[in-house]
Amino acid sequence: MTASPDVPGFSIADYVIFGLLLLVSASIGIWHACTGGKQRTTGEFLMANRMMGPIPVACSLTASFMSAITILGTPAEHYIHGCMYSLFGITYALVMILSAELFMPIFYKLKVTSAYEYLEFRFNSKFVRVLGSATFICQMVLYMGIAIYAPSLALNAVTGFTLWGSVLTCGLVCTFYTTIGGIKAVLWTDVFQLTVMVAGFLAVIIQGSINVGGWGVVMERSRAGGRLEFANFDPDPTVRHTVWTVLIGGIFTWLPIYGINQSQVQRYLTCRSMKAARIAIYLNIPGLGLILALAACSGLVMYASYYDCDPFTAGYVNQSDQLMPYFVMDILSFLPGLPGLFVACMFSGALSTVSSGLNSLAAVTGEDIIKQIWPKMDDNKYTKITKILALSYGLLCIFMAYISSLMGSVLQAALSIFGMIGGPLLGLFSLGMFFPWANSKGAVVGLFSGLIMSFWVGIGGFIYKPFVEKPPLETYNCPNETVSNITTTTMQYVSGQTTAAFNTITTQEAPVTIIQDTYPAIADYYSISYLYYGGVAWIAVIVVGLIVSFITGPTKPEEVDPKTISPLADKCCCCLSASTRETLYCGVQFKVEEEEKKYSLDNKPNIADTSDANVQVDIDDGVVNGTTLQHESGL
Incomplete structure (x- = not known):
């Protein structure tokens, strides 16, 4: 088929389908606000009473960062650059293994609500905890505004769908169901929205393949156009996507999200046991792989459709993220409702990202700031405050979408800030979990060093854009006579x-x-590949953090609470003898007597307190002893 300068707009059926997405999402929030405990406690509002099963949590983990930016960008990436990006499927698997085995057990055994509570447990410093929380808040507020604005802008440019109508509608609906329904509403709407994402991609792939003559034609044209390269082993770190940049750099891009990001940590901590949390994380391997495969196939179908008339080069669209909406309106507009299904797919990504962000921001602000100021606050009052926080962050998200509209060409730089902050934060947590000698001074200086390094390289790469070699894009068959x-x-x-x-x-x-x-x-x-930004920052945090720690007086490993250190020797060298592994513990006292293999809540680090010292948590699966765990941080 040939691209056309003009594509049809939205029909009434499309608006109805899109409206149903918003209606169902809001209804799920209302349901959870009126059932169960009716979101009257922070344990239910923020943590679902830690009684969720692995399936809804897995779906939510998958959907939360499959944002509309991803749904638009991944097909366009395969259309323009080819299939090297598909190797992220391997990266996802590696990231899930590391998250499930090294990071999640630490958070789960400590029974934190905010991931940044760990920093105070480990470094015995409120400043490190608040610094980590503030960094996360800045990261998420900026990203969430863009997560709504970017797809709205792309959709408006192609279909004429009202820009601020979609921004306000999505922002307000998302804020509504998150505020009244809590994390249960977020989890179950993510399940629904993930289903919509899959349906939207399938509609595009099936109809697009039919239009070009079948999947065999798609593969033939993609191969002829150089879109099926998977084996670029070039070690040059300046090459945008190679096997090494995707596998190594990709780990430092995605591990900060699934390993230590509050939005994801909070989700798997809602599971009823550590085993369920581990299952939920591992289920993301096929889940993320499925979304990636569907997005990749959509990009290849789009290339096969426009192999002789590229709408981007021909000027029919102005940005690469407009390619997918343009393609959908071009091939699906004759079927009323199907364009609306894809728009619902795209905004499902936005809603899942923003709702997860709102709930996690409320949790972090409440636990790390509000409760530090008023530690004895009544739980009913605190629950109301967390709901107000979720509402406030939702309105702030909409405002940040407006700020994004003023950024112009800076929008791409703002998007990369999420990755530039993630690397240093991963370095901060890694410094605490894997290096028992690190102290609070090393943590603070290391974090700032990582942020400076990350932003220096990232902003420099934005100003001096590296030259990227792309497979050819043809326009010889375009109807526009001015372009041959x-x-x-x-x-x-x-x-x-x-x-x-x-x-x-x-x-x-x-x-x-x-x-x-x-x-x-x-x-x-x-010109270093953008996928290495996080890795460069991670190395800076670790190296500078350890140097400063040893200069200022390292922490003695035997004095570190073993619950805050990840036992790498047990995970990576399990075949070694017990004595050898004990040597690799570097002095950390991991050994626990058999009769003490239960964590009582008052054995947590001394900054935590509880009114019930009889509640115990199993060291292996984290099962709470028949009691809902309520944790209150003290000063």
Whole structure:
């Protein structure tokens, strides 16, 4: 098929389908506000009384960061650059293993509500805890505004669907069901929204394949167009996507999300046992793999449809994230309701991301700030405050969407901030969990060093954009008579030399060559793949944190609470003898007497308190002894 400068707009049926998404999501919130405990306690509102099963939690973990940005960007990535991005399926599996075995057990055994409580447990410093919380709050508030605005903008540009109507509608509906229904509403709406995402992708893949003549044609055209490359083993760190950048750099991109991000940690801590939490995390391997596969297939179907007339190069769309909405309106508009289904798919990603963020922001602000100021606050009052916090963050999210609209070309830089902050935060938690010598001074200086390094490289990469070699995009069969062919050539610059990237545009008139400005030699450093940003920051936090810790007086490993250290020797060297593993503990007292294999709540680090010292938690599966665990942080 051939791309067209104009595509049909939304029909009444499309608006109805989109409206049903919002109605069902809101109804789930109302249901959980009126049933069970009616969200009257913080234990239910923030943690679902820690009694959830693995299936809904797994769906929520999958949906929470499969945002609309991902739903738009992943198909476009495969359309423009090819299938190297699909190797993230392996990365997801590695990240889930690390999260389930190294990070989750620490959080679960401590029975935290906020992941940043761990920082005070480990470093015995409220400042480190608040610093980590504040960093997370800044990260999520900015990201959530963009998570709503970016898909609304793309949809508006292609379909004419009202921009601020979609921003306000999604923002308000999401805020509504999150505020009244708590985390149970978030979890179950994520299950519904994940189903909608899958249905939307399937509609695009099936109809698109039919239009081009079948899946065999899709694969043939994709292969001829160079979109099926999976084996680029180039060790050059400046190449955008290779096997190494995706597998190694991808771990440092996604592990901060599934390992230590409050939105995800809070979800698997709602599980009734550690075993259930581990199952929920591992179920994300097929879950994320399915979404990635559907998005990749959508991108290949889109390329097969436009292999001879690229709408992006031809100027029918202005941004790559508009390709997918354009394609949907082009191939599905003759079937009333199906474009609406994909829009529902796209905004399901936005709703799941924002609702998870709102609930986690309320938890972090309440636990790490409000309860530190008023530690003896009545739980009923505290529950009302957390609901007000969720509502306030929802309104702030909508405001940040407006701020995003003023950013213009800075929007892409703002999106990358999420990744640039994640690496340093992962480094901070890794410093505490894997290096018993680290102290609070090393943690603070290390975190700031990582943030500086990450933002320096990230902003430099945005200013001095690296040259990316792309497979060809053709326009020889476009109906626009002013464009007969476009050949894109991209050159890598050489350090210290005058270089340029250029596009030769062949039209009915004379060829035009567009030359970019000369890049300075330092651009070599900034040209590192964006997937390595988190890894660079992680290394900076660990190295600087350990150096500062040893200079200022390292923590003695035997004095560190073993519940705050991840026993790498047991996880990675389980085949070694007990004495050898004990040596690898580096002095940390991991051994526990058999009769003491129960955690009583008052054995938690001394900053935690409880009124019931008889409640015990099993060290292996985290089962609460028949009692709902209520944790109150003291000063």
